Amino acid sequence: MAVRILGIDPGSQRTGVGIIDVDGGGRISHVHHQPIKLLVAEDFARRLKLLLDELDALIVRFAPQEVAIEKVFMARNPDSALKLGQARGAAMCAAVLRDLPIHEYAAKEIKLAVVGKGGADKEQVQYMMGLMLNIPGKIQADAADALAVAVTHAHVRATANRIGVSARQVWSRK
Amino acid sequence: MAVRILGIDPGSQRTGVGIIDVDGGGRISHVHHQPIKLLVAEDFARRLKLLLDELDALIVRFAPQEVAIEKVFMARNPDSALKLGQARGAAMCAAVLRDLPIHEYAAKEIKLAVVGKGGADKEQVQYMMGLMLNIPGKIQADAADALAVAVTHAHVRATANRIGVSARQVWSRK
Numbered sequence: 391m392a393v394r395i396l397g398i399d400p401g402s403q404r405t406g407v408g409i410i411d412v413d414g415g416g417r418i419s420h421v422h423h424q425p426i427k428l429l430v431a432e433d434f435a436r437r438l439k440l441l442l443d444e445l446d447a448l449i450v451r452f453a454p455q456e457v458a459i460e461k462v463f464m465a466r467n468p469d470s471a472l473k474l475g476q477a478r479g480a481a482m483c484a485a486v487l488r489d490l491p492i493h494e495y496a497a498k499e500i501k502l503a504v505v506g507k508g509g510a511d512k513e514q515v516q517y518m519m520g521l522m523l524n525i526p527g528k529i530q531a532d533a534a535d536a537l538a539v540a541v542t543h544a545h546v547r548a549t550a551n552r553i554g555v556s557a558r559q560v561w562s563r564k
Numbered sequence: 565m566a567v568r569i570l571g572i573d574p575g576s577q578r579t580g581v582g583i584i585d586v587d588g589g590g591r592i593s594h595v596h597h598q599p600i601k602l603l604v605a606e607d608f609a610r611r612l613k614l615l616l617d618e619l620d621a622l623i624v625r626f627a628p629q630e631v632a633i634e635k636v637f638m639a640r641n642p643d644s645a646l647k648l649g650q651a652r653g654a655a656m657c658a659a660v661l662r663d664l665p666i667h668e669y670a671a672k673e674i675k676l677a678v679v680g681k682g683g684a685d686k687e688q689v690q691y692m693m694g695l696m697l698n699i700p701g702k703i704q705a706d707a708a709d710a711l712a713v714a715v716t717h718a719h720v721r722a723t724a725n726r727i728g729v730s731a732r733q734v735w736s737r738k
Contacts, residue, residue: 435656435659435660435666438653438656438657438660439657439660442657442660442661462646466642467642468640468641468642468644468645469645470642471642471643471645471646471649472636472645472646472648472649472652473649474646474649475645475646475647475648475649475650475651475652475653476649476650476652476653476656477649477653478646478649478650478653479612479649479650479651479652479653479654479657480653480654480656480657482609482612482650482654483612483613483616483653483654483657485609486609486612486613486616487616492609
C-alpha cells in the first residue's frame with residue numbers, strides 16, 4: 391500500500407517542504423516540493439503563524455499520512471538555536487494538530503541515506519534528489535533537504551517493513 | 565474597560581501560566597495560575613502537543629484577550645536553547661491559533677516592573693506576586709513568573725493608555 395510522506399526541513403527564515411509517495415515495494419515518486427519563505431512576515435510571531443498556516447494548508451491539500459523532520463544540527467549559538475527551535479516547534483505543532491505521526495532523522499543519517507556519505511554537501515543532496523525523483527532543473531536547497539528527509543524515512547520504513555518492525559516514531563496519538 | 569491577560573513563562577520541562585484582569589484604572593486582580601508540567605509526556609513531540617492542548621484549553625476556559633510572554637534569557641547552551649525555543653514556538657502557536665495578540669517582555673523588564681530591580685531573584689518575584697495579587701501561600705515559581713509577565717504587560721498597557729499610544733505588539737491579526 392502506498393504511503394504519502396511529508397518531509398520538513400525547519401528553518402527560522404526558510405522552511406523546506408518535500409512530499410513523496412512510497413509504494414509497498416519501496417518505490418518512491420515525487421509529489422511536491424517548495425520552500426516556505428518566512429522573512430516576508432514582519433516579526434517573529436507572525437513568521438510562526440505563517441509557517442503554521444502554510445504547513446496546515448499543504449497538509450490539507452496533499453493529505454500526507456506521515457511526517458519526517460530533520461533533527462536540528464547543533465546551531466552556531468544559543469540565539470540562533472532558540473529561533474530555529476521556535477520554527478521547529480511550530481512545524482511540529484502543524485503535524486500534531488492534524489494527528490500525523492512524526493519521525494526524526496539527523497542530518498548525517500539523511501546524507502548517508504540519500505548520498506551514501508554522512509558528510510555530503512548541499513549540492514550533492516540537491517543533485518541526488520533531482521536524479522532520484524526525476525525533477526528537472528535545480529531544486530531549491532531547503533526543499534531538497536526536505537525531500538531528502540522524506541526519502542530517508544521511506545527507506546527506513548521499507549527496511550523496517552521487510553524485517554517486520556516499525557520505524558522509530560517520536561509522536562503518534564495511538 | 566477590563567482586559568484579561570494571559571501570561572506565559574515558556575519552558576521545555578515546565579511552562580508557567582498566569583491569568584489576571586486589569587480594569588480601566590489599571591487595577592489588577594488574580595484569575596488563575598498554574599504550572600503546566602511537560603515531563604509527564606513520553607517524548608518531545610508529545611510534550612509540545614501537551615503544551616499546545618493545555619494552553620488551548622486554558623484559552624477557551626478563561627478567554628483572555630491579550631497574551632504576554634517572557635522573552636527568553638540567553639540559554640546556557642545551543643541544545644537547551646533549541647528545546648526552549650521549541651516550547652516557546654508551541655506556546656506562541658497556541659496564542660496565534662486563537663488570534664490573540666502577543667506582547668514580549670525581557671526578564672529584566674519584568675523584574676524591574678514587579679520588584680523594582682532588574683536583578684531580583686525568583687523568590688522576590690514569588691513573594692511580590694503573592695502580595696500584589698492577594699494569593700495566600702507560596703506560588704509555584706514558573707506560575708509566579710507567568711503572573712509577573714502578565715502584570716508587566718498590564719503596567720505597560722496602563723501607561724500606554726495614559727499617554728495615548730498602544731503597547732508594543734509583536735503579533736496581531738489586525
